[in-house]
Amino acid sequence: MSLVISDETLHAAHLTAAELKQELAILLFAQDRLTLVQAAALAGMRPLPFQHLLAGRGIGPHYDVPEFEQDLKTLSSHGPA
Numbered sequence: 001m002s003l004v005i006s007d008e009t010l011h012a013a014h015l016t017a018a019e020l021k022q023e024l025a026i027l028l029f030a031q032d033r034l035t036l037v038q039a040a041a042l043a044g045m046r047p048l049p050f051q052h053l054l055a056g057r058g059i060g061p062h063y064d065v066p067e068f069e070q071d072l073k074t075l076s077s078h079g080p081a
Contacts, residue, residue: 018044022053030059035067 010020025043028034034042040050051061 025050026054026057026059029054029062032062036061036063 005017005020010017013020015023022043022045025034025039025045028042029036029039036051037047040047043050043053045053054061
């Protein structure tokens with residue numbers, strides 16, 4: 001899906017396109033609509049820098065048992081480092 005936001009809207013919001021993507025990702029993560037990895041991808045960032053961005057906004061990680069189990073599955077499917 002593509003979403004077009006006019007340059008005028010970005011200018012009025014005093015945001016670049018990259019900043020808008022980050023703001024949207026932060027909002028969706030804070031509302032628990034996206035996982036950390038999903039939100040980081042939307043923001044165009046790796047998870048750790050995205051976590052730092054969240055921490056700078058006073059937003060803590062939402063990490064529960066199902067996410068931990070999913071991470072374990074993902075890591076085990078990649079084999080030893």
